[in-house]
Amino acid sequence: MKHKHFIIYKPYGYLSQFMSKDSKQQSKRFLGGLYDFPEGIMAIGRLDEKSEGLLLLTTDGKLSDYINSKKVDKEYYALVDGDITEDAIIQLQQGVEIGFDGKKYKTKACKVFKLKKVPDLPERSKKIRDMRHGPVSWISITLNEGKFRQVRKMTSAVGFPTLRLVRVRVGNIQLGTMEVGHVKAVDVLNV
Numbered sequence: 001m002k003h004k005h006f007i008i009y010k011p012y013g014y015l016s017q018f019m020s021k022d023s024k025q026q027s028k029r030f031l032g033g034l035y036d037f038p039e040g041i042m043a044i045g046r047l048d049e050k051s052e053g054l055l056l057l058t059t060d061g062k063l064s065d066y067i068n069s070k071k072v073d074k075e076y077y078a079l080v081d082g083d084i085t086e087d088a089i090i091q092l093q094q095g096v097e098i099g100f101d102g103k104k105y106k107t108k109a110c111k112v113f114k115l116k117k118v119p120d121l122p123e124r125s126k127k128i129r130d131m132r133h134g135p136v137s138w139i140s141i142t143l144n145e146g147k148f149r150q151v152r153k154m155t156s157a158v159g160f161p162t163l164r165l166v167r168v169r170v171g172n173i174q175l176g177t178m179e180v181g182h183v184k185a186v187d188v189l190n191v
Helices: 061-068 086-094 150-157
Strands: 005-010 042-044 052-058 074-081 097-100 103-106 111-114 136-143 162-170 183-186
Touching (some): 042 061, 086 150, 097 150, 150 162
Parallel strands (some): 052 162
Antiparallel strands (some): 074 136, 097 103, 111 136
C-alpha cells in the first residue's frame, strides 16, 4: 500500500481531527470540512483549536511516530503580550516549570529568540489584541517535545502570555507562503 501524505495550514478555530461523534463537539469545525481526505489519514501531532499553522497528515503510522518522537524539531512563532525581556528568553531557553497532567513539569532546553520584525503571516480570522493596546512581541520557539499547550504554558510561566501561536516548521518542512486552510498532497514527508 502506498501511503498518502498532506501538509495543511490549519486555520484558527479548527480542531486537529476529522470529525467527532461527541454531541458536545457538533458545533466545532474539523479538518474534514476543509478537504476530502482518504480513509486512514491521521494528524501528526496536534494544534489546539486556538493555534494555527503547519500540520502534517499521513496514513503512515510509523512516520507519525517518528515525527512525534523527540528527534524532530517543531518551530513556532508566538505573539506574546508585552515586550519580552532577555531574561524571559533565557528562562525559556533553559526550561521552565509548567503544569502538566496535574503535576509540575520542567520543559527541556530549547531554542528561543525574539524576532526582529513581524513575521509575514496571513491575518488571523479572529482579531487579536495588537500594539495599539500595549506592547507585544514575536518570538520563535523550537521544541522537540510537545506537551499539551506547552508553548502557551511556557510563555505564561515567564510573564508573557501567548496571544497568537503559529507552527511554522516541522523538521525540514516549512509553512512558507501557504494560505490559511490550504491543503497540499505531497509524495513524501521528508523531515
